[in-house]
Each structure stands twice: as C-alpha cells, then as structure tokens.
Amino acid sequence: MDVNLAQRMQFSSKWIESDKFYRKYPTCSLSLTSKLKAKQKLPVLVSAHFQSKRNKNGHKSVSLKAFCSYKHSASVLESGSSSASSDESLILKNKSQEVGPCINGRCIYLVGMMGSGKTTVGKILSQVLGYSFCDCDSLVEQEVDGTSVAEIFKLYGEGFFRNKETEALKKLSMMHRLVVSTGGGAVIRPINWKYMHKGISVWLDVPLEALAQRIAAVGTNSRPLLHHESGDEYTKALRRLSTLLEERGEYYANANARVSLENIAAKLGYRDVSSITPTAIAIEVELRLDRARDPLDG
Numbered sequence: 001m002d003v004n005l006a007q008r009m010q011f012s013s014k015w016i017e018s019d020k021f022y023r024k025y026p027t028c029s030l031s032l033t034s035k036l037k038a039k040q041k042l043p044v045l046v047s048a049h050f051q052s053k054r055n056k057n058g059h060k061s062v063s064l065k066a067f068c069s070y071k072h073s074a075s076v077l078e079s080g081s082s083s084a085s086s087d088e089s090l091i092l093k094n095k096s097q098e099v100g101p102c103i104n105g106r107c108i109y110l111v112g113m114m115g116s117g118k119t120t121v122g123k124i125l126s127q128v129l130g131y132s133f134c135d136c137d138s139l140v141e142q143e144v145d146g147t148s149v150a151e152i153f154k155l156y157g158e159g160f161f162r163n164k165e166t167e168a169l170k171k172l173s174m175m176h177r178l179v180v181s182t183g184g185g186a187v188i189r190p191i192n193w194k195y196m197h198k199g200i201s202v203w204l205d206v207p208l209e210a211l212a213q214r215i216a217a218v219g220t221n222s223r224p225l226l227h228h229e230s231g232d233e234y235t236k237a238l239r240r241l242s243t244l245l246e247e248r249g250e251y252y253a254n255a256n257a258r259v260s261l262e263n264i265a266a267k268l269g270y271r272d273v274s275s276i277t278p279t280a281i282a283i284e285v286e287l288r289l290d291r292a293r294d295p296l297d298g
C-alpha cells in the first residue's frame with residue numbers, strides 16, 4: 001500500500017520521521033515518492049492510523065489510513081490494507097539488493113543452537129541473495145555414504161562426526177556465494193572458526209523455550225545429543241539445550257553478528273517470539289550484514 005504524501009507520520013500517538021519508519025517497522029510498507037516529497041511545500045499535517053490484524057493463516061494484515069489537514073479542512077488521502085507477509089518479502093528483496101554488493105560474494109555462515117532456524121532462514125536468504133544454500137550436516141552425511149547424523153553418532157561416535165564437520169567446513173571455506181547452515185556444535189572448535197571467518201558469520205539467538213517447542217514438535221530422534229534424556233519431548237529438549245547453551249554461549253558470540261529473536265519481537269511489538277516469521281528473521285540478518293560491512297571491508 002502506498003501513501004504518497006508525508007514529511008512526518010503520526011503513528012501510535014507519537015511523531016516519527018518517515019525515513020525512520022522502515023527501521024522501526026520493517027514489516028510495514030510505506031512508500032513516499034521523491035517527486036511528491038519535493039513538491040510538498042504546504043504546511044500540512046499528515047497523520048496515519050495504523051491497524052494490524054492476524055488472519056486465520058497467521059499472516060499479519062495491516063491497514064493504514066492517511067489523513068491530511070490543511071487550513072482547518074481534513075481529508076483522507078489514501079487508505080488500504082495489505083498482508084504483512086508480502087510486505088516482508090518485498091522488504092527482504094529490496095534489502096538484498098543493497099546488501100548483495102557489500103558482502104561481495106562472501107559466504108554467510110549461520111550459527112546457532114539446534115532448531116534455531118539456520119536451515120529455514122538460510123534457504124530464504126540464499127534465494128534472495130542469488131546464493132546457493134548448503135547444510136553442513138547434510139554435507140557430512142553425504143561424505144559418510146548417506147549415513148544420517150544420528151547414525152554417525154551411534155556407529156562412530158561424536159569425535160568422528162566433529163572431524164568430518166571440520167573437513168566439510170574447510171571445503172566450504174574455499175567457496176563463494178554460499179549460505180551455510182552449520183551444525184549446532186560447529187562453534188566449539190577454534191579451527192572451525194578459522195574457516196568460518198573467511199566469510200561472514202551470523203548467530204541466530206533464539207530463546208531456549210522456543211527452541212524446545214520447535215524441537216518437541218518434530219521429536220528428538222534425529223538429534224543424537226538430545227534423545228538420551230528422559231521425560232516428554234519438550235522437557236527433554238529444554239533440559240539438554242540449557243546445558244548445551246551454557247557450554248556454548250561464549251562460542252556463538254564469536255560470530256560477526258548476532259540476531260536475537262527477543263530483540264526482533266520487542267522491535268515489532270510481539271509478545272512472543274513464535275509470531276516472528278522466518279522472512280522477518282532473514283530481513284534482520286540482512287540488516288546486520290549491512291551494519292557489519294564496514295569492519296569487514298577489505
């Protein structure tokens with residue numbers, strides 16, 4: 001939805017600069033044409049009433065009414081509504097066009113705990129950036145004749161898996177234009193960081209309760225470090241994940257950037273991180289890549 005007039009928008013009872021709109025509300029679409037902006041010389045007051053609703057598919061629908069008042073008369077400039085999910089896709093696409101040249105073909109390594117969304121978000125990112133996607137766990141499985149990670153742990157032990165993981169990261173570090181979903185434990189070996197620092201690493205920091213919920217929904221069988229615990233799926237996952245995070249927190253912090261779901265939820269005004277779509281997380285990753293570009297230049 002376009003609202004083609006405003007220097008400043010009145011939004012939720014406070015004034016915000018229109019150019020700050022996207023930063024504050026990245027899932028909303030508001031476009032101001034520069035031609036109209038340049039023409040706009042009258043001392044008009046523009047205010048917008050914004051409403052957001054969630055439809056039955058869980059997609060957020062936003063409606064915006066823009067009012068313009070000038071010399072005691074007021075009129076509705078434009079109104080309409082649109083789905084936040086399509087807005088998110090558009091924002092993601094636009095941001096990719098800005099970020100693409102800055103990252104200049106370097107690989108992006110997504111790190112984070114099991115279930116943090118590295119694969120889900122990584123696939124979305126690779127598509128918009130025109131990169132290929134690679135799941136490091138799958139690469140290890142291929143190297144071991146298609147044996148699943150769970151079977152590799154069972155047959156050969158964790159040490160063997162970690163060596164294969166390091167070999168896989170070494171191979172990937174020689175490549176370009178890849179978004180890599182790393183294994184949850186890849187961060188624990190310093191040598192793996194040597195490889196990952198050839199590209200840009202981003203930590204997807206998801207609260208433990210959300211991780212445990214996601215993992216419990218699909219079961220812990222394919223995750224060898226979790227399924228030895230007793231109890232229901234959620235409790236097992238939560239208990240083991242909290243120990244792992246305590247051991248690993250400082251390693252994840254080696255990443256060039258951190259994307260915290262709690263921070264995104266606060267920014268978008270959500271009470272719960274489960275309302276954040278993978279596309280909104282991908283947008284945040286791109287914002288971080290954009291900010292990380294200066295120290296990474298050269």
Ligand SMILES: Nc1ncnc2c1ncn2[C@@H]1O[C@H](COP(=O)(O)OP(=O)(O)OP(=O)(O)O)[C@@H](O)[C@H]1O
Nearest residue numbers: 113114115116117118119120121184214276277278
């Ligand atoms: N933003 C999200 N909201 C809700 N569910 C999500 C979100 N992102 C991912 N999921 C779900 O969480 C589960 C784990 O996601 P995903 O496989 O992407 O994580 P991962 O970090 O790659 O995990 P692993 O390291 O164990 O392979 C999947 O079932 C996925 O559908």
Ligand SMILES: O=C(O)C1=C[C@@H](O)[C@@H](O)[C@H](O)C1
Nearest residue numbers: 114137149183184185223224
């Ligand atoms: O957190 C971990 O240590 C792991 C996460 C998975 O991605 C797999 O790499 C394996 O199950 C180990």
